[in-house]
Amino acid sequence: MNEAIQSKVVRLVSDSGQQVLPTAQALNMAIEMGLDLVQINESDPPVCKILDSGKYKFELQKKEKQNKQNQKIIVTKEIRLSITIDENDFQTKVKSAITFLTKGYHVKVSVRFRGREITHSKIGEELLAHFCQEVSHLVNSKTEAILQGRVLSILLKP
Structure with missing residues (x-):
């Protein structure tokens, strides 16, 4: 100047x-x-x-x-599951995921393996598949299940 x-x-x-x-x-x-x-x-x-x-x-x-102000900030909410989760608790987690997805948040669903549970990773994958099926009417895209250490996770986008 x-x-x-x-x-x-x-x-x-x-x-x-x-x-x-x-x-x-x-x-x-x-x-x-x-x-x-x-x-x-x-x-x-x-x-x-x-x-x-x-x-x-x-x-x-x-x-x-x-x-x-015009930038859209993407917020990711996480829902943690265990392979020993009961059906009623599972439905509660599904309801909270539905509220997050309707608000436009991305939802990361994680299954944490404790101790020797890691040998039963197929049960965790089935649990995630069941979870995705419950919220499939709200999900536009999802990632593949990724195992990072002792946590199997998937990302759901509305």
Whole structure:
């Protein structure tokens, strides 16, 4: 901005068009108008505009804030199961998964194996398949069951 522009020549963009001028001449034009010479792009020669720098910075911050608000944050909820889960407890977990999926959250369903239960990983896969079948009317996509250490998990997306 203003004297911080190092180049000897700048491409000045204004309402009347664009022109290549020496930096000193462009800076004098900005001072006469009571505004600032702001470097917009670092090309060769740098692209500059004559404008109010405070207003320009405010507009940039406003755009950045708007872009941040438009980003959709994906929240993942986790439901933990055990291979020894009873049917009533299982249905309770299914109900909570249904509420999460209807709210638009991703749901990670995990089956944790304790001790020697890891040898019965097929039971865990069947449990996950049964869980997916219960909530299949709300699920658009799901990942394959992944065994990480002693936890078998799957991700359900609404």
